Amino acid sequence: MSKKSSATAEARSEPGTGNPDLSGAPVNASLSVEQKVGLYRLMVRIRRFEERSLRAYQAKKIGGFLHLYIGQEAVAVGCCSLMGKDDHVITAYRDHGHAIAVGMEMNPLMAELYGKATGCSKGKGGSMHFFDPSRNYWGGHGVVGGQVPLGVGLAYGLKYKGLKGACMTFMGDGAVNQGSVHESYNLAALWNLPVIFVIENNGYSMGTSQARSSAGELARRAEAYGMAWGVCDGHDLFEVRAFMAPFLEEARSKCKPAVVEIRTYRYRGHSVADPDNTYRAKAEIEEYRKTKDPIQVLQNTLLAEKVLDEATIEKIDTAARAEADVSADFSEASPFPTVADLQKDVYWEVDNPSERKSQGRLFFN
Amino acid sequence: MPLIQYREAIRQAMAEELTRDPNVVILGEEVAQFHGAYKVTEGLLEKFGPKRIVDTPISEAGFIGMGIGASMLGVRPVIELMFWSFYSVAFDQILNNAANVRYMSGGQINCPIVIRGPANGGTNVGATHSHTPENVLANHPGVKVVVPSTPYDAKGLLKSAIRDNDPVMFLENTILYGDKGEVPADDYLIPLGKADIKREGTDLTIVTYGRPVIQSLAAAHLLQQEHNISVEIVDLRSIRPLDMDTVLASVRKTHRVLVVEEQKPFCGVGAQLAYMIQSEAFDELDAPIARLSTIDSPSIYSPPVEAEQLPNPQRILKAVIEALD
Numbered sequence: 130m131s132k133k134s135s136a137t138a139e140a141r142s143e144p145g146t147g148n149p150d151l152s153g154a155p156v157n158a159s160l161s162v163e164q165k166v167g168l169y170r171l172m173v174r175i176r177r178f179e180e181r182s183l184r185a186y187q188a189k190k191i192g193g194f195l196h197l198y199i200g201q202e203a204v205a206v207g208c209c210s211l212m213g214k215d216d217h218v219i220t221a222y223r224d225h226g227h228a229i230a231v232g233m234e235m236n237p238l239m240a241e242l243y244g245k246a247t248g249c250s251k252g253k254g255g256s257m258h259f260f261d262p263s264r265n266y267w268g269g270h271g272v273v274g275g276q277v278p279l280g281v282g283l284a285y286g287l288k289y290k291g292l293k294g295a296c297m298t299f300m301g302d303g304a305v306n307q308g309s310v311h312e313s314y315n316l317a318a319l320w321n322l323p324v325i326f327v328i329e330n331n332g333y334s335m336g337t338s339q340a341r342s343s344a345g346e347l348a349r350r351a352e353a354y355g356m357a358w359g360v361c362d363g364h365d366l367f368e369v370r371a372f373m374a375p376f377l378e379e380a381r382s383k384c385k386p387a388v389v390e391i392r393t394y395r396y397r398g399h400s401v402a403d404p405d406n407t408y409r410a411k412a413e414i415e416e417y418r419k420t421k422d423p424i425q426v427l428q429n430t431l432l433a434e435k436v437l438d439e440a441t442i443e444k445i446d447t448a449a450r451a452e453a454d455v456s457a458d459f460s461e462a463s464p465f466p467t468v469a470d471l472q473k474d475v476y477w478e479v480d481n482p483s484e485r486k487s488q489g490r491l492f493f494n
Numbered sequence: 495m496p497l498i499q500y501r502e503a504i505r506q507a508m509a510e511e512l513t514r515d516p517n518v519v520i521l522g523e524e525v526a527q528f529h530g531a532y533k534v535t536e537g538l539l540e541k542f543g544p545k546r547i548v549d550t551p552i553s554e555a556g557f558i559g560m561g562i563g564a565s566m567l568g569v570r571p572v573i574e575l576m577f578w579s580f581y582s583v584a585f586d587q588i589l590n591n592a593a594n595v596r597y598m599s600g601g602q603i604n605c606p607i608v609i610r611g612p613a614n615g616g617t618n619v620g621a622t623h624s625h626t627p628e629n630v631l632a633n634h635p636g637v638k639v640v641v642p643s644t645p646y647d648a649k650g651l652l653k654s655a656i657r658d659n660d661p662v663m664f665l666e667n668t669i670l671y672g673d674k675g676e677v678p679a680d681d682y683l684i685p686l687g688k689a690d691i692k693r694e695g696t697d698l699t700i701v702t703y704g705r706p707v708i709q710s711l712a713a714a715h716l717l718q719q720e721h722n723i724s725v726e727i728v729d730l731r732s733i734r735p736l737d738m739d740t741v742l743a744s745v746r747k748t749h750r751v752l753v754v755e756e757q758k759p760f761c762g763v764g765a766q767l768a769y770m771i772q773s774e775a776f777d778e779l780d781a782p783i784a785r786l787s788t789i790d791s792p793s794i795y796s797p798p799v800e801a802e803q804l805p806n807p808q809r810i811l812k813a814v815i816e817a818l819d
């Protein structure tokens with residue numbers, strides 16, 4: 130994957146903020162010490178949650194797929210930390226990081242992975258289908274590119290209702306080639322919808338590198354639709370925030386959509402089932418781990434700023450591990466859904482029988 | 495005969511047809527360098543090279559539509575869907591273009607493509623990844639639909655599908671990929687539209703296809719041993735064309751029928767079968783036609799509940815006993 134040097138917001142048609150001064154960017158400069166520590170803690174909690182979930186998967190407590198976000202944490206935390214109460218998020222199946230970043234608790238997330246009734250989707254969705262509409266978190270979607278029109282719809286809904294927010298619509302670098310994504314770009318630009326399409330470019334779609342799947346520069350496709358676009362390095366939380374803030378503001382205040390590409394990296398295989406030995410070199414992964422790990426990068430910055438010290442780092446880490454362990458215990462102790470639960474949450478009318486208006490059979494066995 | 499896996503049988507079929515016909519090309523996500531998400535195409539790139547084994551971007555409508563277009567010029571694309579569940583992204587291409595182009599051109603154009611990949615539940619991948627669309631596909635005249643249950647059938651049917659001049663939808667199963675069976679190492683074909691009696695019996699006929707064939711065999715074994723019930727199992731193998739002769743012959747022998755399908759019940763394959771059996775063999779039936787389907791809701795993730803949502807040997811055993819009551 131081609132890497133440009135960090136700290137550059139590359140060509141963009143608008144908004145024309147040029148290269149932001151990252152350290153002094155207002156969204157970062159205004160952060161209190163507690164807020165900075167809070168952002169660091171979020172990234173650590175995501176990492177520890179996922180490491181714990183991996184162990185649970187290996188112990189066969191979790192079925193199906195498990196797509197880990199490890200290595201990409203600064204993207205979700207950076208973007209979601211800019212959310213106001215009217216801002217919304219939707220993403221694909223690599224959705225654990227965004228869920229924690231918007232404030233979801235570990236217990237219902239881990240319980241969802243365990244397939245338990247106490248899970249955030251009552252054990253019905255699994256790893257790829259986390260949801261929490263109370264936190265403006267609209268999932269968790271398993272079909273590549275499928276969530277992107279929904280993100281446009283959320284933005285349309287905001288505008289329709291006269292709300293001030295914007296919708297961040299996340300997708301992977303592999304998703305950009307789906308027709309639904311291009312159709313979404315056109316609708317968003319045509320109707321000036323407050324949506325930011327965030328391409329989380331981790332270099333690979335499964336075993337296919339960006340170079341083998343996509344023609345041209347990913348975010349530049351926005352130009353064809355007259356949309357703003359930009360590219361940013363996604364390993365530094367503050368850089369992500371500084372880069373995203375103006376785009377979000379344009380979307381919120383002027384209903385200007387944009388396509389942004391945030392360059393990041395996943396350390397683990399595509400999913401836990403991917404042996405990860407055919408398409409990239411171990412040395413490449415090691416290099417990222419050593420020099421670009423988003424938690425390490427932020428830790429270094431905050432240590433230099435004297436916002437963090439070793440004791441606090443240790444405390445945050447211990448607490449995050451304990452929280453993840455507790456969530457696993459909670460999940461273990463929770464009940465599974467029952468066969469009778471299969472036909473709940475399918476139709477609103479069935480779940481609200483006193484208000485049923487239609488007649489006739491809804492289920493066929 | 496060599497004992498090989500279901501996935502290897504499919505691979506052999508593709509390799510033999512790639513060798514036989516230079517117009518055959520394999521297209522799909524991760525089929526070449528990654529060797530296939532389920533390792534079905536492993537080794538084909540090394541053997542046939544990148545012109546014949548092509549990795550595509552994640553663009554199902556694009557590459558399936560492209561395959562249809564190429565087939566109009568006589569290329570014979572065998573297109574892998576990583577999951578049949580993603581057919582919905584390419585629905586328009588399959589149902590408006592592949593299914594209709596021959597008809598709308600007054601028979602001037604053929605569409606000799608195969609779309610293949612797994613279509614099954616039971617691996618806890620949730621509602622978006624667990625669709626079994628054979629009924630939806632078969633609802634469209636112009637397409638053929640094949641669902642093999644064993645390695646032997648998979649190879650013989652896929653070779654026929656690749657040589658077929660119509661679009662063939664070939665639905666495999668991730669849970670069966672590792673199953674082993676005896677498969678001839680050489681060229682053989684199983685015609686599309688020929689059902690197979692997988693077990694002879696006298697008390698009741700199970701009509702089924704795909705993984706439920708394997709589950710029905712397990713149930714039939716228990717029924718024989720523990721309940722002294724003799725079950726005949728008809729494996730349809732192909733949904734369209736449909737071999738009603740074999741089904742009706744078995745009904746005339748046992749006079750009782752249970753249809754088992756890994757399908758949601760509404761307008762499922764079983765509904766069509768039940769209609770045809772009662773219409774063509776009403777006087778042969780000693781009891782209403784029984785039917786066991788997937789429990790009617792989107793596919794649940796929760797592993798133990800998903801196992802109960804789908805047909806399984808215990809549910810089949812119970813359904814047989816009830817049907818004989």
Ligand SMILES: Cc1ncc(C[n+]2csc(CCOP(=O)(O)OP(=O)(O)O)c2C)c(N)n1
Binds near residue numbers: 304333552
């Ligand atoms: C329509 C569709 N096609 C194929 C898949 C199978 N699949 C799941 S993830 C994936 C790769 C996606 O890569 P990318 O968009 O870069 O996201 P990342 O996994 O890197 O986060 C593929 C091919 C799918 N889920 N949906």
Ligand SMILES: [Mg+2]
Binds near residue numbers: 301303332333334335
């Ligand atoms: Mg990617």
